[in-house]
Amino acid sequence: MNDPSEQAHDPLDPGLKAIVSERRQLIGLAYRLVGSLSEAEDVVQETYTRWYALSPAQRAAIDSPGAWLTTVAGRICLDLLGSARARRERYVGEWLPEPLPGQVAWTSGRPPAADPADRVTLDESINMAFLVVLESLTPAERVAFVLHDVFRYPFAEVAEIVGRSPAACRQLASSARRRISATRVSPAPIARQAGLVKEFKKAWEAKDIEALIGLLDPDVKAVGDGGGLVSAALHPFEGREQVASYLVELAHKASGLELLERTVNGWPGLVLRQAGLTVAVFAFHVAEDRIRHIWGVRNPEKLRPWTDVTR
Numbered sequence: 386m387n388d389p390s391e392q393a394h395d396p397l398d399p400g401l402k403a404i405v406s407e408r409r410q411l412i413g414l415a416y417r418l419v420g421s422l423s424e425a426e427d428v429v430q431e432t433y434t435r436w437y438a439l440s441p442a443q444r445a446a447i448d449s450p451g452a453w454l455t456t457v458a459g460r461i462c463l464d465l466l467g468s469a470r471a472r473r474e475r476y477v478g479e480w481l482p483e484p485l486p487g488q489v490a491w492t493s494g495r496p497p498a499a500d501p502a503d504r505v506t507l508d509e510s511i512n513m514a515f516l517v518v519l520e521s522l523t524p525a526e527r528v529a530f531v532l533h534d535v536f537r538y539p540f541a542e543v544a545e546i547v548g549r550s551p552a553a554c555r556q557l558a559s560s561a562r563r564r565i566s567a568t569r570v571s572p573a574p575i576a577r578q579a580g581l582v583k584e585f586k587k588a589w590e591a592k593d594i595e596a597l598i599g600l601l602d603p604d605v606k607a608v609g610d611g612g613g614l615v616s617a618a619l620h621p622f623e624g625r626e627q628v629a630s631y632l633v634e635l636a637h638k639a640s641g642l643e644l645l646e647r648t649v650n651g652w653p654g655l656v657l658r659q660a661g662l663t664v665a666v667f668a669f670h671v672a673e674d675r676i677r678h679i680w681g682v683r684n685p686e687k688l689r690p691w692t693d694v695t696r
Contacts, residue, residue, distance in 0.1 A: 404436065407451045411458050417531050418462040419469065420482035420516050422690055428465065432458040452542070459528060459546035466524035477613025479621065481680050482516040483687040484666040485650045510535045512650050513668035513680050518568055522561050529554045530561035570672045572652075578671040579646075579653040585669075585676060586644055586655055592636045594629050601625035602675035607632075612684035615664075628679070656691065663691040 408429060415425035432454055436444070447453045473480045509515055510531070519527055528547055532538040533554070540551040540558075547554055572578065581600060588596035607628045611617025622628045642664070647656040649668045657665035666688060670678035682688065 404433075404450050404454070407454050408433075410451075411454060414455065414531070414536060415458055415462055416485070417510055417516070417519075417535060418459070418528060419465055420520065421687070422483050422485060423686075424465065424483075428458055428461045431461055455538075456542075456546050459532065460548075463524055463528050463547065466527060470524075477611070478617055478619040479608050479610050480520075480612075481608060481610040481682050481687075482513060482520070483690070484513065484654075484668060484682050485511060486666075486691050487648055512572075512652050512670075514572070514670040514678060515565075516650070517678075517680070518565050521564060521568075523557075525549070526557045526561040526564075529557035530565070533558045534562065570670070570677065573671045573674065575653070577674065578669070581671050581674070581676060582653040582655065582669055583646060586646060589632055589636055590644060592633050594633045597629035597632055598625045600676055601628055602672070602677045605675070605677055605679070607679040607681070609681045610684050610687070612686065614685055615683045617681070617683045663688050666691060 411429045411432060412422075412425050415428040416422055419425055419428065435457055436450075436454060439447075444450070519531070522530065525547055529543050532543045532546065533540060540554045543554045543558075544551045547557070549557070573581070585597070585600050588600060603625055604623065605625050605628050607618075607622045609617035609621075618631070622631050641659055643658045645656045645658060647654055647666075649656075649666055652668065654669060655667040656663055657667070664685075665681055665683045668680045668682075669676055
């Protein structure tokens with residue numbers, strides 16, 4: 386099925402160009418809301434389908450097509466998040482957000498609002514650590530928080546999407562902010578992160594358990610996601626000795642694999658390739674010169690965006 390947005394290339398209707406220019410913004414928003422690039426693309430596809438289902442008179446009556454598209458996409462995401470909870474209860478093993486390859490520079494096109502001062506940046510809002518924390522929120526909290534604190538939408542507009550009053554949406558965002566603040570640990574500077582990931586790669590390839598232990602935080606946690614489609618640990622590993630032992634065990638079992646340094650969700654990460662195909666993507670959270678979290682995504686359905694990634 387063709388993307389409805391492709392209709393914007395019709396030279397007889399140049400007005401559609403402005404509509405399609407919202408697509409990047411919508412995908413960026415939907416990805417942060419649902420944690421899956423493939424589902425975010427489906428959300429945007431459905432959003433445009435609903436736009437083109439309107440009559441010309443209905444579309445002409447919409448003062449702000451961008452706001453209309455955002456409202457529809459936000460509502461679709463809210464419904465999707467509700468059904469996702471039931472699906473994830475049946476998911477085999479741990480569920481992790483879908484990792485993004487390369488550099489991502491989605492922007493909202495909205496000026497920063499005056500409050501609050503502790504809002505997250507767009508760059509920070511796509512890293513794996515942040516997306517994992519978002520999973521702990523209720524669907525309404527997540528939508529209200531991401532729209533307001535990340536994309537700077539006023540609560541009056543958030544209310545239109547969530548279907549609650551502006552005051553209720555303010556409370557939802559505040560609750561989400563408190564829960565996120567309670568678990569957030571400031572990451573190390575990007576250069577230090579890259580250095581530690583490079584050292585980690587070298588130690589892992591050398592099967593050097595002592596070197597690995599020295600790079601890991603005492604309370605490090607490693608989570609794998611195979612989705613029941615490929616082998617992966619069903620439960621997280623915790624503690625640097627346990628995590629290091631597991632990593633060395635994996636290295637001994639691996640054959641014909643290539644470990645590459647790549648950007649994962651905007652931060653230094655690693656990609657495992659076999660016969661030219663990506664078979665795993667690893668994201669890290671580094672704080673205070675130690676690796677605190679490792680997320681390994683092996684579910685092939687979540688690695689489709691990495692098929693052509695060679696850089």
